[in-house]
Amino acid sequence: MFFKLINPMNYKSIAILILCILIMQCKNKKELVLAPINVVVDEIHGQRIEDPYRYMENIDDSIYINWLKGQKENKESVVGNISNRDNLKLKIEKFQERTPEKISKLTIMDNDVYFYLKENTTSKVKKLYSRDGFKGEEVLLYNPENFDNEHPYVINYIKPSWDTSKVVIGLTKNDEEFSILKILDVKTKNLVGDIKITNTLPTSLGGVKWLPDDSGIIYVNVPVIDSKSKKYLHNSEVVLYRFNDNPKESPTVIFSKKENPKLKIKEEDFPLIYLDNQNVEYIIGVVTRASRYRDTYYIKIDELNNKKIKWEPLFKKEEKIKRFIVTKDEIIYMTSKTTPNFQICKTSLSNPDFENPQVLVYENTKEVITDFVITKQGLFFVKIKNGVDAKLYKIENNQEKNIEIPKPSGSINVSSKNENSNDLWISIDGWTHKKETYKYDYDKSVFIPQNLYPVAEYSLLNDVVVKEIEVPSYDGTLVPLSVIYKNSIKLNGENRMLLTGYGAYGITDKPVLDDYLLNWINEGGIYALAHVRGGGEKGDAWHKEGFKTTKPNTWKDFISCTEYLIDKEYTSNKNLAVWSGSAGGILVGRAITERPDLYAAAIIRVGLLNTLRSEFAPNGKNNIKEFGTIKDSLEFKSLLEMDAFHNIKDGVEYPAVYLTGGMNDARVAVWQPSKFAAKLQKANASENPIILDIDFDGGHGFDATSNKKNNELADILSFALWQTGHPDYQLNR
Numbered sequence: 001m002f003f004k005l006i007n008p009m010n011y012k013s014i015a016i017l018i019l020c021i022l023i024m025q026c027k028n029k030k031e032l033v034l035a036p037i038n039v040v041v042d043e044i045h046g047q048r049i050e051d052p053y054r055y056m057e058n059i060d061d062s063i064y065i066n067w068l069k070g071q072k073e074n075k076e077s078v079v080g081n082i083s084n085r086d087n088l089k090l091k092i093e094k095f096q097e098r099t100p101e102k103i104s105k106l107t108i109m110d111n112d113v114y115f116y117l118k119e120n121t122t123s124k125v126k127k128l129y130s131r132d133g134f135k136g137e138e139v140l141l142y143n144p145e146n147f148d149n150e151h152p153y154v155i156n157y158i159k160p161s162w163d164t165s166k167v168v169i170g171l172t173k174n175d176e177e178f179s180i181l182k183i184l185d186v187k188t189k190n191l192v193g194d195i196k197i198t199n200t201l202p203t204s205l206g207g208v209k210w211l212p213d214d215s216g217i218i219y220v221n222v223p224v225i226d227s228k229s230k231k232y233l234h235n236s237e238v239v240l241y242r243f244n245d246n247p248k249e250s251p252t253v254i255f256s257k258k259e260n261p262k263l264k265i266k267e268e269d270f271p272l273i274y275l276d277n278q279n280v281e282y283i284i285g286v287v288t289r290a291s292r293y294r295d296t297y298y299i300k301i302d303e304l305n306n307k308k309i310k311w312e313p314l315f316k317k318e319e320k321i322k323r324f325i326v327t328k329d330e331i332i333y334m335t336s337k338t339t340p341n342f343q344i345c346k347t348s349l350s351n352p353d354f355e356n357p358q359v360l361v362y363e364n365t366k367e368v369i370t371d372f373v374i375t376k377q378g379l380f381f382v383k384i385k386n387g388v389d390a391k392l393y394k395i396e397n398n399q400e401k402n403i404e405i406p407k408p409s410g411s412i413n414v415s416s417k418n419e420n421s422n423d424l425w426i427s428i429d430g431w432t433h434k435k436e437t438y439k440y441d442y443d444k445s446v447f448i449p450q451n452l453y454p455v456a457e458y459s460l461l462n463d464v465v466v467k468e469i470e471v472p473s474y475d476g477t478l479v480p481l482s483v484i485y486k487n488s489i490k491l492n493g494e495n496r497m498l499l500t501g502y503g504a505y506g507i508t509d510k511p512v513l514d515d516y517l518l519n520w521i522n523e524g525g526i527y528a529l530a531h532v533r534g535g536g537e538k539g540d541a542w543h544k545e546g547f548k549t550t551k552p553n554t555w556k557d558f559i560s561c562t563e564y565l566i567d568k569e570y571t572s573n574k575n576l577a578v579w580s581g582s583a584g585g586i587l588v589g590r591a592i593t594e595r596p597d598l599y600a601a602a603i604i605r606v607g608l609l610n611t612l613r614s615e616f617a618p619n620g621k622n623n624i625k626e627f628g629t630i631k632d633s634l635e636f637k638s639l640l641e642m643d644a645f646h647n648i649k650d651g652v653e654y655p656a657v658y659l660t661g662g663m664n665d666a667r668v669a670v671w672q673p674s675k676f677a678a679k680l681q682k683a684n685a686s687e688n689p690i691i692l693d694i695d696f697d698g699g700h701g702f703d704a705t706s707n708k709k710n711n712e713l714a715d716i717l718s719f720a721l722w723q724t725g726h727p728d729y730q731l732n733r
Contacts, residue, residue: 045636
């Protein structure tokens with residue numbers, strides 16, 4: 001047996017111990033109460049592992065809940081008393097008013113009908129709209145405020161039918177991500193009353209697929225959505241709902257562990273469906289995990305009429321296919337199987353040959369292929385260097401032709417209707433401008449702006465300097481580092497800096513003008529992003545160099561970038577705040593536990609901080625593919641090394657830390673930041689505050705309201721400004 005439990009202390013004694021716990025000696029020493037300790041000891045592969053806060057993994061524990069409430073009160077009493085915090089929130093809102101309407105989930109259909117969500121600064125609720133063509137009259141289709149009188153719901157997903165007569169709407173409450181699916185009749189603007197589908201995660205599990213004749217939909221059902229259950233998020237299934245079915249009858253399961261035992265789907269896996277073209281002959285089924293590569297299967301589309309569906313293997317995860325497009329009888333795909341920076345290939349679906357495909361775009365050793373589309377005019381694709389320098393290309397006469405874009409960009413996303421349409425759109429992002437959308441004019445060979453609403457401009461960014469640097473890491477590997485600041489700033493080592501990074505799942509941190517960057521620059525600071533290993537900035541190999549047993553490269557790269565910024569006098573350790581979230585909790589958590597002397601403050605949003613226990617969390621088994629399992633002796637050692645919670649040491653002077661968590665978080669269990677905060681509060685020898693802010697109604701943050709997001713941003717930035725010495729952001733006594 002790889003681990004065993006050894007004589008935990010009698011938990012009932014905690015009720016007595018809590019009466020005599022000490023008050024923590026820090027800046028908020030008179031108010032902050034330490035969490036009770038109840039040591040559980042595991043023996044894993046012969047190593048003794050002590051966990052003093054294991055009881056927090058029971059989120060119904062009354063002592064734990066009461067402690068969280070005390071932490072919340074402490075956060076409000078401390079952060080609420082930072083001078084200028086409320087003015088900062090007003091500044092955040094003023095910036096947002098420059099874009100009075102925000103557009104999301106834009107979908108352009110084959111008949112040129114536009115569907116999208118829009119929120120404005122007055123209502124701050126995303127409503128569903130449509131228009132006939134880019135210049136058509138805007139029509140309000142649905143307001144989610146009318147859905148439920150007791151609970152506020154927001155729209156987090158839309159999917160129009162092929163004929164645009166109906167729209168699937170995903171409605172969610174309390175930032176839970178889980179959605180209720182309803183069907184909206186576009187003509188009447190009414191919800192179809194007898195159709196209500198629950199237990200779905202359309203934003204992260206493949207969305208909804210309409211059948212080619214619009215007679216029904218395919219979606220993923222999650223049988224158990226209670227995060228307290230051991231079966232939470234397990235055994236999800238792809239189901240087919242035909243609208244002529246009896247609403248009281250269960251939808252037909254077409255792809256699942258139970259229905260397809262020969263495919264060896266695991267209980268934690270998520271089977272998904274690809275059906276993104278009305279005229280295709282095949283449906284693609286994938287078995288997805290917490291990795292970019294998947295085992296993939298396919299069937300003829302008419303097989304959906306059979307009682308028993310037999311999925312045939314198409315390709316295995318070993319083919320390292322990241323993205324693909326299915327046309328009538330072909331699959332065009334990106335692969336890193338033998339080319340870490342990806343190449344684009346094509347093969348037939350009636351007779352697939354992934355060993356000898358037709359190569360359409362060969363690998364470039366200095367640039368990574370990140371996106372591609374097919375139009376009637378041919379293949380268009382994007383390449384990015386170091387995650388920050390993006391270019392657009394087209395295959396013309398078997399040659400790569402560079403397509404000039406409107407302005408230099410760090411990020412390009414391409415989209416089209418289908419391979420039979422000429423329409424081509426790009427969306428570009430950068431450090432100094434918000435997302436802009438353009439449509440390509442083939443006759444003039446130029447991109448024409450096509451933003452549904454004006455894009456906000458910020459005069460404060462007119463004199464901003466952007467430096468793209470490569471910093472040698474501890475082992476000599478060059479790590480891309482982006483640094484953004486106003487030209488008037490002098491590099492004298494006295495500047496406040498906000499440094500971020502991520503480094504997981506092969507995700508590329510592309511240049512975007514987010515609210516953190518904008519508001520930090522506005523307060524006179526320097527913003528920086530370290531493109532550390534574990535991400536995708538330098539292709540698939542970059543991901544694998546910060547993955548499982550190589551994970552230490554992630555935070556060591558970050559530390560090397562920190563040392564560089566201090567050495568070159570961009571900032572100093574007393575002026576430097578760092579932040580990240582989710583899996584980026586490993587990055588920041590280990591950076592401050594390995595080198596606490598380098599940082600004045602750290603902010604970790606809904607962070608993964610106790611990796612040794614992550615596989616026992618809801619949805620934890622999925623993260624085994626990225627971080628490892630304690631069942632494997634080598635991976636256990638790696639998990640322990642990347643575990644920020646277990647690397648906290650008593651008597652060390654740690655920087656100020658601000659942690660957030662969501663009680664309804666389906667991705668990172670709320671006890672991850674809780675346990676880290678509890679242990680750090682006890683161990684910390686400095687007077688720096690360790691603040692835990694748990695949202696009792698929130699989740700991972702994707703579907704939070706604008707007001708909630710603005711409050712969190714104001715709290716985080718005012719905390720960072722306070723701890724890095726801004727004179728206008730000090731604690732009112």
